[in-house]
Amino acid sequence: MSRRLGIGLTGLVLAILLLPAGILIIEAHPATWSSIWAQPSMRQALWTTLGSGAIALSMVILVGTPTAWVLARLSPAKVQNTIGALLAVPLLLPPLVLGLVLAFFLGIQTPVGHWLAQMGISGTNSWFGLIVAEMYEALPYYLLTAWAAFSSISPAYEEELRVLGKSRWAVSRYVTWPMARPGLTAAAAMAWARITGAFGAPIVVAYHPTAMPVAIWIALEAYGLPTALALAAWLLLIGLPIPVWLNWRAQRVHLSR
Amino acid sequence: MFIYHDSQDIPFMFEAGQLHGIFGVSGAGKTTWMRKMAGLDAQTRGGRYQNLAAASAVAYLAQTPHLLPHRTIRAQSVWVSDALRTERWAQALDLTDVLDYFPHRLSGGQYQRAALLRVLATERRVLLLDEPLSQVEESLRHHIFRGLMQYLADNPQRLVIFSSHQWADLWLYAHSVSFVDLGQPLPPRPLPSAFSDPPNWRIARLLGYVASVSDGSGGYWLLHPDAVVLGPHPELGLVLSGQARAVSGPGDVVRQWQFHSDTPRVALAWSDQAARRPREPGPLVITIASPPHVTYPMEG
Numbered sequence: 001m002s003r004r005l006g007i008g009l010t011g012l013v014l015a016i017l018l019l020p021a022g023i024l025i026i027e028a029h030p031a032t033w034s035s036i037w038a039q040p041s042m043r044q045a046l047w048t049t050l051g052s053g054a055i056a057l058s059m060v061i062l063v064g065t066p067t068a069w070v071l072a073r074l075s076p077a078k079v080q081n082t083i084g085a086l087l088a089v090p091l092l093l094p095p096l097v098l099g100l101v102l103a104f105f106l107g108i109q110t111p112v113g114h115w116l117a118q119m120g121i122s123g124t125n126s127w128f129g130l131i132v133a134e135m136y137e138a139l140p141y142y143l144l145t146a147w148a149a150f151s152s153i154s155p156a157y158e159e160e161l162r163v164l165g166k167s168r169w170a171v172s173r174y175v176t177w178p179m180a181r182p183g184l185t186a187a188a189a190m191a192w193a194r195i196t197g198a199f200g201a202p203i204v205v206a207y208h209p210t211a212m213p214v215a216i217w218i219a220l221e222a223y224g225l226p227t228a229l230a231l232a233a234w235l236l237l238i239g240l241p242i243p244v245w246l247n248w249r250a251q252r253v254h255l256s257r
Numbered sequence: 258m259f260i261y262h263d264s265q266d267i268p269f270m271f272e273a274g275q276l277h278g279i280f281g282v283s284g285a286g287k288t289t290w291m292r293k294m295a296g297l298d299a300q301t302r303g304g305r306y307q308n309l310a311a312a313s314a315v316a317y318l319a320q321t322p323h324l325l326p327h328r329t330i331r332a333q334s335v336w337v338s339d340a341l342r343t344e345r346w347a348q349a350l351d352l353t354d355v356l357d358y359f360p361h362r363l364s365g366g367q368y369q370r371a372a373l374l375r376v377l378a379t380e381r382r383v384l385l386l387d388e389p390l391s392q393v394e395e396s397l398r399h400h401i402f403r404g405l406m407q408y409l410a411d412n413p414q415r416l417v418i419f420s421s422h423q424w425a426d427l428w429l430y431a432h433s434v435s436f437v438d439l440g441q442p443l444p445p446r447p448l449p450s451a452f453s454d455p456p457n458w459r460i461a462r463l464l465g466y467v468a469s470v471s472d473g474s475g476g477y478w479l480l481h482p483d484a485v486v487l488g489p490h491p492e493l494g495l496v497l498s499g500q501a502r503a504v505s506g507p508g509d510v511v512r513q514w515q516f517h518s519d520t521p522r523v524a525l526a527w528s529d530q531a532a533r534r535p536r537e538p539g540p541l542v543i544t545i546a547s548p549p550h551v552t553y554p555m556e557g
Contacts, residue, residue, distance in 0.1 A: 156323040163295055163317045164337040164379050174336060178327050 021236060028233035036230050045215035046234060052127060052211060053195045056134035060191050064142040065184065069176075071143075072150030084144075091140040095200025098136055102205045106132065130206035137201055138194040142187045149183020150176075189243035196239035212238070259383060259416050260307040261294060268307075269435070269444050274413035276406055277445055278427035279420035281437030282463060287420040288320055290442045291387045294418070309382070316381040320388045320420075322372030324360040330371045331356040338378035346377045349404040351397060366393045370401070380412075386419040390426075402430040424464060428452070436460045453549045455479070458556050461549075468523040469555040470495065470548075478548040479555070482527045485516075487535065490544040497523070501541035516543060 036042045074080050090098075106123025107113045113123045121128050157179070158171050166174070199213035207214060212235045220228035259271040271277050281287050293303045295317035306314075325333050330352065334343040347353050350370045355363060363371060369392045376384060390398045405417055421427055427434050433445040438460055446454075455461035458469075461479055469477040478495050489496045499518035504526075506512040514535060515526045525543075527533055535541050 154323060156319065156321075157325060159297065160317075160319055160323055161337065163297060163315070164376065165313065165316075165381070166337060174328075175325060179325075 021240070024229065024233045024236055028230055032226070032230035033233070036227075036234055041210075042215065042219075042231060042234075045210050045212050045231075046238065048130070048209045049196055049212040049235070050238060052130045052134060052209070053192065056131045056138065056195050057188065057192055059131070059135055060138050060142045060195075061188060064139055064146055064187070064191075068143055068146035068187075069150050071147050072153075073155065084147075087140055087144060090136070091144065095137055095198070096204065097200075099133060099201035099204030102129070102133055102136065102201060106205065124205050125208045126206065127209060130202055130209060130211060133201035133205040134195045134198045134211075137198040138191040141194055142191040145187035145190055146180075146184055149180045149187065152183065153179045185246045185249060189246040192246075193239055193243045196235065259309065261304055262307065263293075263304040263442070267444065269442075271416055271418065271445060272432065273416055274409050275416070275432035276402075276409060276430055277416070277418045278431030278434040278448075279418060279437060279442065280424065280427050280434050280463070281420075281422070283422050285437045286440035286442070287422075287437050288387055289440065290437060291317065291385050291418070291420060295385050306383075314382040316376045316379045316384050318373055318376040318384075318386045318389055320391075322369070322375075324368065324372055324375070326360055329357050329359055330363075330374065334371075334375045334378050337375055338380065342378045342380060343374070346374050349408075350374050350377075350401060366397075369393060373401075377408075380415075382415055384415070384417045386417065388421060389419055391421070391423075398426070399429075402426070406430065436463075453547070455549065455551070458553050461551070461555060462557065466549075466555065467525060469551075469553075470497075470521050470523060471554070472550070475552070477551050477554050478545070479551055480523060480525060480545050480548060482525055484546045484548065485525060485527055485533055486544045486546050487533055487541075488544065489542045490546075493544050493546045495545040495548050496542065497545065498540070498542045501535045501538055503529075503538045516541060 071080065071083060074083070103124055104110065105112060106116065106129055108117055108123070116123045116128070123129055153176060157175050161171050161175060162168065197213060198211070199217070202211055203214050203217065210218065212231070216228050216231045216235065219231050258273055261269045261271070263269065279287050279291065289298075292298050294311075295315055296303060296311035297317070305311075309315075324330070328336070331343060331347075334347075343356075344353075347356050350373060352367065352370055352374055355367055355371070360368060360371065369390065373386065373389050376386065390401060393401065409415055409417060419426075419431075428448065431448055433447045434451050435445045436443045436451075436456060438457065443456060452464060455464055455466065464481075465483065466479040466481050468480045470480065471477055480495075484494070486493060489498075497516075497518040499516055502515045502517075503511045504513040504515055511529045513526055513528055514533070515524065517524050
């Protein structure tokens with residue numbers, strides 16, 4: 001009885017959670033898909049999200065992976081706990097607040113913005129600003145997930161092979177990387193979802209170039225809900241399949257052990 | 258000859274081509290000591306080998322080893338050695354049938370042997386094995402220790418050091434033994450003579466000595482139940498007279514004999530066996546054959 005109740009409850013929760021994506025896919029018929037594609041500004045938003053997102057994700061992985069590894073190997077545990085608590089700040093900072101701070105910090109009136117301007121880079125309303133905003137929204141999630149992935153690998157795996165004469169590099173390729181891969185994949189998937197969905201920070205820092213979430217908001221204001229929904233279906237299409245596929249792959253790797 | 262200088266520069270001399278034991282109670286510091294000898298834990302001050310770089314000549318087996326979950330036993334052993342040596346040692350360790358398994362399919366004893374395989378197959382000059390066969394059944398353990406002894410006989414320039422908290426392993430297979438006492442290892446001493454001259458009462462107790470008797474001039478005799486001979490035999494050792502009591506197990510069958518001497522007052526117990534079975538409970542005279550003569554009494 002309680003088992004049936006449990007299954008029923010789980011099914012209900014899953015249905016509620018999957019409902020929005022389902023509605024979006026059902027509502028978006030071929031006509032709306034192509035009508036969006038026909039508008040240059042909408043196509044532009046799609047490419048902006050894909051282009052800036054690809055760069056932002058690469059940067060997040062490039063910066064986040066080594067940092068997560070160093071954090072996972074830090075001792076004593078007290079240092080790790082402190083840094084973990086500190087990382088909750090960027091993680092929990094409302095994206096809109098983050099956008100305001102970034103807009104101020106990268107603006108021409110601060111030394112950083114001034115320096116950027118001298119280099120010929122505009123800190124706000126630019127690809128640079130958009131990518132920075134997307135990175136800020138994704139990096140804490142990537143870092144914490146990758147950190148957990150590395151932490152779950154006991155240093156003993158590496159140590160026991162190092163003492164048998166294997167180099168640090170060889171051990172990280174043969175031991176650390178394959179063992180961390182499922183966790184890192186999940187972290188990258190989460191980062192991609194955060195990047196493509198980034199709205200709060202980009203709307204302040206980079207209204208132009210307009211990425212998908214901001215474009216959806218503009219469409220809602222200008223043309224109403226149906227157009228915004230159709231655009232949202234496109235965002236779902238580019239934002240979700242990669243994380244879902246990566247997650248599925250990561251799980252499969254786990255099970256095939 | 259391998260010479261290792263510890264952090265206080267005390268030399269530990271190990272004869273090459275031999276099997277050496279490290280012995281102490283659990284928690285005495287055997288693992289700490291072996292990790293130091295393996296050049297691990299750089300933050301604690303370690304020692305050094307004479308004419309030997311630990312990083313290139315020493316292999317170490319951890320007490321609770323970590324096999325890689327995502328590689329077969331063969332793959333990870335070949336990775337640190339080569340295919341031929343992996344095959345050869347797999348045979349010696351009775352692992353041929355499971356060589357292509359992933360670690361999660363192995364039993365506890367197989368897992369431990371697979372970890373040992375990974376270390377042995379490197380055939381480095383010094384092999385440090387921390388409790389290598391604690392989960393392996395008796396007959397197989399004997400077979401493997403014999404294999405190690407044969408390997409050393411064939412390779413007289415190599416050295417194998419293993420730790421154990423079971424005296425029987427060292428007694429049967431080790432050429433020499435280092436006692437680890439209160440975190441401090443003592444330089445190795447040859448067996449069997451190390452057994453008859455324990456350095457202090459804690460190690461004496463670990464070796465099975467249960468009591469001591471004063472010799473009246475500042476020295477003591479150590480009493481071991483295995484040395485008990487029935488009847489007075491002054492030419493063999495120390496004669497004690499006292500009372501014997503039979504201890505029965507389930508079914509009222511006598512399992513053990515307890516002996517309390519009159520003067521001095523010491524107690525000994527031994528399993529019931531034909532050679533050392535008193536005719537009946539009550540007054541009894543026994544002899545402790547060749548008791549070690551030491552400078553300390555038993556305590557604790």
